[in-house]
Amino acid sequence: MFIGIKNCEKYNDNYAVEVEYIDIFSTRIYPDGKGGQLGDRGHINNVPILEVKEDKIIVSEKILEGEHEYHIDNERRTDIAMQHTAEHLFSGIALKDYNLHNVGFRMGEEISTVDLDSDSISEEVVKELAEKVNKAILKGAKVLGTTIMRDEIETVSGLRKKISSKISDDYIRLVKIEGYDLCACAGFHVGDIKDIRVFKILSTERIKGKYTRFTFIAGDRALKDYNKKSEIIKSLNHTFSCRDNEILEKFDNFKKEYETLKKDYTQLAHIYALNIKENILKDAIEINSHKLAIYNGDKIIINELKKLFTEKDFTFVGICEDSIIIVSEDINCSLFIKEILNTNPSLKGGGGAKQGNIKGIVDEEIIICSFKKIL
Numbered sequence: 001m002f003i004g005i006k007n008c009e010k011y012n013d014n015y016a017v018e019v020e021y022i023d024i025f026s027t028r029i030y031p032d033g034k035g036g037q038l039g040d041r042g043h044i045n046n047v048p049i050l051e052v053k054e055d056k057i058i059v060s061e062k063i064l065e066g067e068h069e070y071h072i073d074n075e076r077r078t079d080i081a082m083q084h085t086a087e088h089l090f091s092g093i094a095l096k097d098y099n100l101h102n103v104g105f106r107m108g109e110e111i112s113t114v115d116l117d118s119d120s121i122s123e124e125v126v127k128e129l130a131e132k133v134n135k136a137i138l139k140g141a142k143v144l145g146t147t148i149m150r151d152e153i154e155t156v157s158g159l160r161k162k163i164s165s166k167i168s169d170d171y172i173r174l175v176k177i178e179g180y181d182l183c184a185c186a187g188f189h190v191g192d193i194k195d196i197r198v199f200k201i202l203s204t205e206r207i208k209g210k211y212t213r214f215t216f217i218a219g220d221r222a223l224k225d226y227n228k229k230s231e232i233i234k235s236l237n238h239t240f241s242c243r244d245n246e247i248l249e250k251f252d253n254f255k256k257e258y259e260t261l262k263k264d265y266t267q268l269a270h271i272y273a274l275n276i277k278e279n280i281l282k283d284a285i286e287i288n289s290h291k292l293a294i295y296n297g298d299k300i301i302i303n304e305l306k307k308l309f310t311e312k313d314f315t316f317v318g319i320c321e322d323s324i325i326i327v328s329e330d331i332n333c334s335l336f337i338k339e340i341l342n343t344n345p346s347l348k349g350g351g352g353a354k355q356g357n358i359k360g361i362v363d364e365e366i367i368i369c370s371f372k373k374i375l
Contacts, residue, residue, distance in 0.1 A: 001026055003044060003070045008063050016056040017044070017063055027072055029057060030188070036105040037187040038080050042072040081188040082219030083112050085143055085177070086133070086196050088189070090114060090216065092181025093132050095160055098125060102161070103211060110221070111202065115211045126204055126214075133199045140194040141178045147171050158182045198222045266300060273304035280305070281314070285368060289313065290330055292371050294364055299323070306355075317367055324358040324367075326351065331374060339370040 004020040021028065031052045032039030039052035044059060045068035051058040084107065091102040094116055104115035148156070150170050153163050160183045163172060167184075175185040177193060190196060200222040202215045217225055233244055240250035276295075284293040294317045295305060302318030306327045309316040315328035315336070324340075326333050333356045340358060341347050343366050349358035 001070055001072075002067050004067055005044070005063050005065050008065065011056075011058055014050055015059050015062050016053075017059055018056055019044075022067065029070075029072065030077075035084075035185055035187040036107055037084055038076075038107050038109065040072050041076055042070065044068050044070040077188055078190075079220060080107070081190045082196050083107055083217070083221070084185075084187045085189045085193060086199050086216065086218035087112060087114055088175060088181045088183060088185070089136060089177055089193055089196070090129065090133050090199065090214070091183075092160060092177060093136065094129060096180070097132065098129070104213075111215050111217055114214045114216065115207065116214065117211060119206045119210050119212055121204065121212045126201060129214075130199065130201045136180060137193050137196050137199060140192050141180060142192055143189045144176045144178070145173055145189070146176070147173050153184075156182075159184070195219075198226075200225060266304070269298070269300045270304045273301055273308060277305065277308050280316075281311075284314065285371075287372055288375050290371075290375055291315065292317065292368065294319065294367065296320075315371065319362075319364075322359065322361050324349070324360075324362060325355075326357065327355045329354065331371075335374050336370060339373050340367060343370065 002022050003026065004022055006018040006020055008015050008017045010016075019029070029042070029049070029052055030037070030040045031054050034054075040049065042049050044057070045063055047059045047061045047063055049057055050060055087102075087105055087107070091105075091114060094100040094102065100116040100118055100121070102114055103117045104113070106113045148171070150168075150172055153159075153172055156174065159174075160181055163184055172184050173186050174182060175187075175189055176182045180193075196218050197220075199218045200216060202217060202225075204215070205213050207213045233247065236242075236247050236251075237244065240247060240254070242250050280293045280295055281291075284291040286292075291311075291314045293309070293314060295302065296319045299318075299320040302320055302325055305318060306316055306325055309327055310329060312329045315326070315330050315333075318325040326336060328336070332353050333351050334353055337349050337351055337356045337358060340362060341349055344360065344362070347358055347360035347362065349360075350356055
């Protein structure tokens with residue numbers, strides 16, 4: 001297929017081209033966001049298409065004006081069609097069987113979402129919706145597209161959504177899933193809902209205090225997700241030496257054992273902290289009657305140590321890999337931390353007068369120098 005490039009201008013770090021279709025039968029490059037749908041990708045003259053706007057196409061390199069061959073990624077179109085038709089089918093069943101209205105749809109590169117107008121949809125209804133959509137897919141139904149004049153829309157009955165007054169097109173395209181849905185839509189759709197293959201609800205959440213957001217995938221996306229989770233289950237089977245139905249029980253037992261070990265370790269860390277505190281105090285650096293104790297070690301031990309340093313003339317600094325904890329009854333920790341942060345713009349941190357923390361690696365000499373400066 002060939003396309004005409006009318007103009008090509010710099011657009012941020014890329015280029016924006018204006019195009020014209022040479023043949024009236026040429027496939028139009030679909031814009032991003034139209035009808036809540038993802039746009040086309042592909043290439044023009046072997047230059048990748050990065051984004052498609054209503055009035056221009058964003059490409060990665062400059063393209064000379066004139067006629068050029070272009071290619072549209074049809075695999076992507078097929079995936080989009082599966083997600084979009086799945087949304088129509090799901091919304092149609094939600095309205096028909098539960099009187100739940102679609103009040104928002106967003107298609108993403110990995111997942112899609114539909115918002116329904118209730119914040120009290122039970123887990124049972126969520127499960128039923130998924131089952132009904134998949135049963136409909138298994139049964140199959142034709143997906144039909146027709147175009148009518150804008151002023152004829154009032155004569156159409158059974159529309160799931162009213163046509164927005166913002167739409168001023170002379171012609172309106174209607175998409176009908178026989179027995180399930182009728183809606184105005186300009187996006188991609190499969191020819192039969194059987195082609196969706198499978199539909200999967202990933203999660204639900206309440207939003208805006210009155211809606212429920214459904215996150216879903218369909219088609220190859222859903223099959224890949226099932227395969228991925230199957231591999232995870234196999235790995236857990238191997239780790240716990242158990243069958244699928246025993247994984248949750250094994251995990252609960254593992255979690256209980258972990259919590260017990262963590263508690264025991266914390267108790268041991270407290271005892272250890274008590275034993276090494278005196279040595280840390282002896283090794284403390286004294287500057288103008290202020291003492292600075294620095295300890296490198298395990299985070300749990302540092303957390304126990306910071307509870308023990310209540311001496312009024314001591315400041316404790318615990319260093320664990322790339323994080324630092326500072327506590328003091330002597331100096332203002334906030335000022336101390338700010339002084340350390342000034343030595344390296346990549347460091348992050350903050351805190352109050354008596355305690356704070358820093359994320360990043362800091363040399364002990366910098367800590368000591370910063371301590372001297374605030375005294």
